[in-house]
Amino acid sequence: MHIAPFRVNFSDPTLLALDRLDQLVDQPHLDIVTYNDTVDESWVWIIITAPDKVPTSGGKTFFPAAHPMHLHGHDFALLRQSGKNFYDDDEIGHKGEGRNLTADKLNCKNEMLKCDNPPRRDVVLLPATGYVVIAFKADNPGTFTLFSPVLLHGLLAKSCIIGVWIIHCHIAFHASSGLAMQIVENKDRIPEVMKEDKPKIKEACRKWNAWYNNPVNHWDWDHPEHFQDDSGV
Numbered sequence: 001m002h003i004a005p006f007r008v009n010f011s012d013p014t015l016l017a018l019d020r021l022d023q024l025v026d027q028p029h030l031d032i033v034t035y036n037d038t039v040d041e042s043w044v045w046i047i048i049t050a051p052d053k054v055p056t057s058g059g060k061t062f063f064p065a066a067h068p069m070h071l072h073g074h075d076f077a078l079l080r081q082s083g084k085n086f087y088d089d090d091e092i093g094h095k096g097e098g099r100n101l102t103a104d105k106l107n108c109k110n111e112m113l114k115c116d117n118p119p120r121r122d123v124v125l126l127p128a129t130g131y132v133v134i135a136f137k138a139d140n141p142g143t144f145t146l147f148s149p150v151l152l153h154g155l156l157a158k159s160c161i162i163g164v165w166i167i168h169c170h171i172a173f174h175a176s177s178g179l180a181m182q183i184v185e186n187k188d189r190i191p192e193v194m195k196e197d198k199p200k201i202k203e204a205c206r207k208w209n210a211w212y213n214n215p216v217n218h219w220d221w222d223h224p225e226h227f228q229d230d231s232g233v
């Protein structure tokens with residue numbers, strides 16, 4: 001999703017930065033993709049691909065591995081799960097055309113995509129070197145009720161990333177390595193939805209900042225900068 005580690009800045013959650021997301025576009029550690037969401041509650045399709053070759057740029061080494069990909073905020077429809085490499089798949093992908101993807105094969109007329117009663121999941125295994133095509137209806141700018149099934153992620157997560165949905169590999173160190181991104185949907189509707197909860201969100205973040213800014217609370221006394229030893233996911 002981006003060749004950089006995934007480090008969450010809990011002191012500046014996306015949910016409280018919605019009006020300055022545009023200013024983040026130039027930051028090298030972030031990839032931000034924006035689609036016009038004026039068609040309310042339209043279906044969003046996401047292709048998640050796994051590399052079949054080992055990129056070496058930047059001195060990083062990857063190895064093929066399957067990834068249990070998990071999306072918050074929605075169940076998604078699983079339209080395709082394949083062990084073929086997306087860019088070598090002439091059924092769905094663009095064999096021989098590299099990454100010059102157009103959407104002409106990504107529609108329900110393509111019988112390789114299961115649009116008729118597709119499996120509904122919140123996790124799907126992305127096969128090593130393969131790909132998945134998932135779809136969700138962009139109808140959830142976020143509520144506490146809908147977020148409650150993932151309380152395992154803790155009160156802080158509940159308070160600070162609600163309404164901004166994370167999609168990530170559920171193997172924690174893969175997420176930490178960068179296999180994670182956030183989805184902001186119905187951005188213009190979020191302020192109204194969270195109007196009542198915003199004071200609570202701000203209060204939770206204020207408490208976090210007060211706690212985090214006190215080095216006594218850091219587990220590694222000699223190296224407090226190492227406090228967050230994973231992504232937080």
Ligand SMILES: [Cu+2]
Pocket residue numbers: 065066067068169170171174175179
């Ligand atoms: Cu993984």
